[in-house]
Amino acid sequence: MAALFKARRALGMVVGHGVRCLSQLAELPELHQMMRQTCRDYAQKELAPIAAQLDKDHRFPAKQVQELGAMGVMAVEVPESLGGAGMDYLAYCLAVEELSRGCASTGVIVSVNNSLYLGPILKFGTEEQKKQWITPFTTGEKVGCFALSEPGNGSDAGAASTLAQREGDEWVLNGTKAWITNCWDASATVVFATTDKSLKHKGISAFLVPMPHPGLSLGKKEDKLGIRASSTANIILEDCRIPLGNMLGERGMGFKIAMQTLDSGRLGIAAQALGIAQAALDCAADYAHKRTAFGAPIGKLQAIQFKLADMALATESARLLTWRAAMLRDAKKPFTKEAAMAKLAASEAATFVSHQAIQVLGGMGYVTDMPAERHYRDARITEIYEGTSEIQRLVIANNILKEYQQ
Amino acid sequence: MSARVLVGVKRVIDYAVKIRVKPDRTGVVTDGVKHSMNPFCEIAVEEAVKLKEKKLVKEVVAVSCGPQQVQETIRTALAMGADRGIHVEVSGKDYETLGPLQVSKILAALAKKEQADLIILGKQAIDDDCNQTGQMTAALLDWPQRSPEDGTFASEVNIEADKLKVVREIDGGLETIKINLPAVVTADLRLNTPRYATLPNIMKAKKKKIANVKPADLGVDVSSRLEVLKVDEPPQRQAGVKVETVHDLVGKLKEAGRI
Numbered sequence: 001m002a003a004l005f006k007a008r009r010a011l012g013m014v015v016g017h018g019v020r021c022l023s024q025l026a027e028l029p030e031l032h033q034m035m036r037q038t039c040r041d042y043a044q045k046e047l048a049p050i051a052a053q054l055d056k057d058h059r060f061p062a063k064q065v066q067e068l069g070a071m072g073v074m075a076v077e078v079p080e081s082l083g084g085a086g087m088d089y090l091a092y093c094l095a096v097e098e099l100s101r102g103c104a105s106t107g108v109i110v111s112v113n114n115s116l117y118l119g120p121i122l123k124f125g126t127e128e129q130k131k132q133w134i135t136p137f138t139t140g141e142k143v144g145c146f147a148l149s150e151p152g153n154g155s156d157a158g159a160a161s162t163l164a165q166r167e168g169d170e171w172v173l174n175g176t177k178a179w180i181t182n183c184w185d186a187s188a189t190v191v192f193a194t195t196d197k198s199l200k201h202k203g204i205s206a207f208l209v210p211m212p213h214p215g216l217s218l219g220k221k222e223d224k225l226g227i228r229a230s231s232t233a234n235i236i237l238e239d240c241r242i243p244l245g246n247m248l249g250e251r252g253m254g255f256k257i258a259m260q261t262l263d264s265g266r267l268g269i270a271a272q273a274l275g276i277a278q279a280a281l282d283c284a285a286d287y288a289h290k291r292t293a294f295g296a297p298i299g300k301l302q303a304i305q306f307k308l309a310d311m312a313l314a315t316e317s318a319r320l321l322t323w324r325a326a327m328l329r330d331a332k333k334p335f336t337k338e339a340a341m342a343k344l345a346a347s348e349a350a351t352f353v354s355h356q357a358i359q360v361l362g363g364m365g366y367v368t369d370m371p372a373e374r375h376y377r378d379a380r381i382t383e384i385y386e387g388t389s390e391i392q393r394l395v396i397a398n399n400i401l402k403e404y405q406q
Numbered sequence: 407m408s409a410r411v412l413v414g415v416k417r418v419i420d421y422a423v424k425i426r427v428k429p430d431r432t433g434v435v436t437d438g439v440k441h442s443m444n445p446f447c448e449i450a451v452e453e454a455v456k457l458k459e460k461k462l463v464k465e466v467v468a469v470s471c472g473p474q475q476v477q478e479t480i481r482t483a484l485a486m487g488a489d490r491g492i493h494v495e496v497s498g499k500d501y502e503t504l505g506p507l508q509v510s511k512i513l514a515a516l517a518k519k520e521q522a523d524l525i526i527l528g529k530q531a532i533d534d535d536c537n538q539t540g541q542m543t544a545a546l547l548d549w550p551q552r553s554p555e556d557g558t559f560a561s562e563v564n565i566e567a568d569k570l571k572v573v574r575e576i577d578g579g580l581e582t583i584k585i586n587l588p589a590v591v592t593a594d595l596r597l598n599t600p601r602y603a604t605l606p607n608i609m610k611a612k613k614k615k616i617a618n619v620k621p622a623d624l625g626v627d628v629s630s631r632l633e634v635l636k637v638d639e640p641p642q643r644q645a646g647v648k649v650e651t652v653h654d655l656v657g658k659l660k661e662a663g664r665i
Contacts, residue, residue, distance in 0.1 A: 030481070030612070031608060034611070035605060038485075038608065042602050072605030085604075086606065091605070
């Protein structure tokens with residue numbers, strides 16, 4: 001009797017709207033399929049043809065970002081009342097993957113704006129802050145960035161040494177932030193600074209700073225291996241004064257805000273890595289049909305077939321992990337472990353697949369005539385930013401040990 | 407301004423797919439092959455939605471004929487801005503033999519039923535390349551029909567005081583044509599650039615209605631007057647021959663009986 005009841009409930013879950021369950025891993029809901037197709041069409045027609053040139057020129061795709069803003073992609077999860085698309089996180093991950101398949105730099109620009117900038121303000125901001133700092137950043141006209149890392153600490157986020165001192169009705173920020181994606185093109189940033197170093201990570205708070213702003217300057221644009229159309233630089237704060245109302249969340253909440261933001265942000269990066277992996281796989285599989293050697297297309301050779309199989313397997317597995325983590329987040333269930341697994345799997349898949357893609361292309365994979373070399377360069381960073389692969393392993397291990405707590 | 411526009415949208419094999427002939431040579435392989443909205447139909451939808459944004463028409467209705475899958479195509483039109491959809495159910499053998507004659511009968515019947523003032527269609531479909539449905543529909547309704555393209559650049563389509571005004575570029579400048587409504591317009595490639603559906607519109611599309619009708623309800627007989635005898639691949643392209651001089655070229659052409 002109890003078993004029948006459970007089965008009926010399970011069926012109800014499958015049939016009901018908006019409830020995420022395993023059956024949806026087999027096929028996405030119609031809404032998500034339409035959305036995915038739109039993003040795929042856009043990426044194929046508008047991003048893929050210019051990606052190589054954007055990479056060469058180190059150029060921010062301003063026009064495309066505006067078009068994506070008009071489509072609602074720059075603020076997928078933001079409610080319509082604030083100017084966003086009002087869709088769920090699974091939709092967002094699908095969007096980032098499809099866009100990254102066309103251009104990985106555009107993918108990270110979209111991801112940073114959505115997850116790292118809009119994300120924390122949506123979750124921790126006051127109504128006033130949301131209106132001021134969210135709505136103008138949904139249209140693609142303005143993008144935001146996230147300033148946590150410093151020259152002295154990346155993984156060790158709790159050791160932030162950027163200072164925030166209260167002087168009258170202002171906060172004064174001093175310090176340097178490093179590796180900030182989007183900063184040369186951004187109009188605002190979420191900055192993490194400590195009000196009391198002795199409290200260690202509990203002394204960190206989050207602040208909203210407009211850009212440009214007196215006391216805030218940018219370091220030189222880093223000359224990166226990959227994702228070159230997205231700008232990365234230091235943010236230097238020298239007596240940067242902001243109103244008291246610019247603190248995000250409560251005093252001392254900064255570390256918690258950062259960690260929770262990164263939990264979601266890493267799904268965006270997982271999606272970006274999936275897009276890169278898929279693009280590399282597309283390139284390799286297409287080449288396997290066309291290139292002939294020993295009298296037949298190389299796709300007939302087992303050596304190539306095994307590679308393609310492993311590449312597809314790595315990508316598909318990481319994709320399912322990403323979707324599952326996104327679905328858990330949408331169902332408001334704990335998803336930290338799953339998000340770390342997704343990011344780890346997807347980024348390692350991206351580097352593996354793009355490496356093998358060059359191998360399949362042989363000499364052609366090494367030159368800029370084919371996109372394989374760009375995918376290889378773009379993939380590498382996914383194992384580093386928003387939590388290195390080593391940190392992801394620590395997060396997963398900690399969660400596992402907690403589950404098995406004696 | 408109470409005009410209602412009917413837009414026909416056809417589900418076809420995606421333009422990027424490599425077409426394969428079925429082994430029994432009765433048609434092309436469609437199972438498991440990617441399908442999408444006919445590109446000319448996308449342009450038709452875009453034009454209709456633009457007219458609505460200019461407040462020249464009140465309602466845009468997207469129509470498609472075919473099996474269950476054409477609902478995807480109708481939803482895409484809804485996501486681009488159409489207000490509601492009509493799915494004319496045609497499946498199995500009837501769908502395989504469905505052609506411009508039957509579709510134009512269906513569209514004519516729907517135009518009367520829905521009291522449409524304007525029908526916008528793609529000039530042709532990329533699968534059969536017939537370029538007949540627009541003309542046949544107009545003939546059945548006894549409405550004027552115009553392609554704003556007609557092989558040249560169309561700048562805009564407008565509705566002014568119950569007449570359709572079409573401006574197009576010609577060699578000497580701009581030509582403005584006025585035709586009486588109701589009318590049929592067929593859209594060619596250079597009329598506009600179809601928009602990408604925005605995420606909010608995709609969400610709204612889910613709530614828009616798609617009505618189901620059968621051809622019989624409209625009094626239309628969908629049996630075909632044509633029978634496909636066989637379908638073959640185009641002949642393999644033969645290698646050419648290089649010649650040294652114009653004299654040689656003329657000689658070779660004469661040899662081949664071409665001149």
